[in-house]
Amino acid sequence: MLLNLPRASTFAGDIDGLVVLVTWLVGAWFVATQLMFFWLMWRFRARDGVKSQYITGKEPHLKKWINIPHTLILLCDIVIIVAAVRVWVKVKQTLPPADDTIRVVGQQCTWAFQQSGTDGTLDTADDVWTSDTLHVAEGKTYHFLLESKDVLHSFFVPVFRLKQDAIPGRTITGWFKANRAGSYDILCAEICGIGHGIMGGRIVVDTPEQHAAWMQKHSVVADAGATTTDSTAATGAKN
Amino acid sequence: MSRKALFLLFAASYAALLLAGCAQTPGPGLARGEQVFDTCFPCHGKNGLGNETLGAPAIAGLPRWYLERQLNNFKTSMRGADPHDMEGARMRPMARSLYRDGDIASVAEYVATLPGRVPAATMVMGDTAAGRMRYQSICVTCHQDDGNGNEALGAPPLTHQHDWYMMSQIAKFKSGMRGAHPDDVMGAQMAAMASTLEDSTAMHDVIAFIRTLQK
Structure with missing residues (x-):
């Protein structure tokens, strides 16, 4: 595999x-053009007694060296565009039915997350707010409502291959479905101020059982109106 | 110039550039503190006088022990971890970026050398006479008669702090955005005191009185 990343x-x-397809196509053309370039340099190198020729490139037997690769590259472009549009429609244009909805809020220099609590409904009293750390369940489809309190941010979860800009004044809806338990990085991918480089967080993909237990614990605390902490974040209901 | 001399000149310049990038980081102390202060001045200003637009308080004039405590509170998420605390959300990662041993002590030592300045009033509301009564009954034990604070009780001086910042912090203590972490003993004390200021009139009054202490 070309990209051996988790x-x-x-x-x-x-x-x-998509990245592999583009890499192979561009790589193949890169190798082909370099080989041809060096072959032409060798084939038409300076020789004693041979005078260089002036060519216009208009003759059919010369023009085919441009026209044939040009046509093939256009075909490759069409392949890339078709593949890219298919992925774009699947990832960005289609919202599969949600099992749960979360709110993701970018603010200098922290990510904050609002989850629906045990009642499964956002913006109710048992919502769980966390800073830096987002707990999600493996195999569940989440819709996220992405907002920014101050400047441009970009919600970036490399292992999800998810990157979405957050724009002040707008709520941008997206989705993801985690399929591998573990703890992964969240980054900001849009320079947002002096703290941009340290605006990191963690997304913890729990098994459904672990996630239910985590939610039960924190949603109850939130329901009581108190504030508590997990390993890296504070939680509490603030409505 | 001969080719050999040109080569030597180029090699020497390149080596000088490489060595310039290997400057030694000073050990804990004032010099290191001044270096670390580069992280602080974009918000707090080069003289540490604060910036209302960014919600950054004046830190000049604060004592080292208080600065160290607050930096550690931010670093350990005892402060600034509430998702609704915008200013805290900005400050907490900054404190966490001070990961080198001694950096917090060094920058606190440096900031403590910055002279405080009496800030301009930004709020016109508040009854100083009513504020005096409240200050004398609620605040004076820890912050002292003259507002200079008390290290033994962990209370910071208020004499160089902006009125808008004091207002915002009292509101945060009252709402549980600050001082609610179970390990924040000092914060819990202040939260209890802030809760006795029942409304914004009471908060404005006490701040109006604190301004009279700022000379």
Whole structure:
């Protein structure tokens, strides 16, 4: 495999497939053009007693060296565009039915997350707010509502192959479905100020049982109106 | 110039550039603190006088022990971890970036050398007479008669702090955005005191009185 990087979402393989396709096509043309370039330099190198020729390139037997590769590259472009549009429609244009909805809020220099609590409904009293750390369940489809409180940010989860800009004043909806348990990086991919480089977080993909237990614990605390902490974050209901 | 001399000149220049990038980081102390302060001044200003637009308080004039405690509170998420605390959300990662041993102590030592300045008033509301009564009954034990604070009780001086910042912090203590972490003993004390200021009039009054202490 060309990209031997961990993947943890259902569409990560589609993104990787697209990157691999572009890499192979561009790589093949790069190698072909370099070989031809060096062959031409060798074939038409300076020789004693041979005068260089002036050619216009208009003759059919010369023009075919341009026209044939040009046509083939256009065909490759069409292949890339078709593949890219298919992935774009799947990842960005289609919203599969949600099992749960979360709110992701970017603010200098932290990610904050609002989850629906045990009642499964966002913006209710048992919602769980966390800073830096987002707990999600493996195999569940999440819709996220991405917002920014101040400047441009970009919600980036490399193992999900998910990157989406957050724009102040707008709520941008997206989705993901994690398919591999573990703890992974969240980054900001849009320079957002002096703290941009340290605006990191973690996304913890739990098994459904672990996630239910985590949610039960924190949603109850939130319901009581108190504030608590898990390993890296504070949680509490603030409505 | 001969080719050999040109080569030597080029090699020497390249070596000088490489060595310039290998400057030694000073050990803990004032010099290191001044270096680390580069992280602070974009928000707090080069003289540490604060910036209302960014919600950054004046840190000049604060004592080293208080600066160290607050930096450690931010670093350990005892402060600034509430998802609704925008200013705290900005400050907490900054404190966490001070990962080198001694950096917090060094920058606190440096900031403590910055002279405080009496800030301009930004709020016109508040009854100083009513504020005096409240200050004398609620705040004076820890922050002292003159507002200079008390290290033994962990209370910072208020004499160089902006009124808008004090207002925002009292509101945060009252709402549980600050001082609610179970390990934040000092914060819990202040949260209890802030809760006795029942409304914004009471908060404005006490701040109006604190401004009279700023000379």
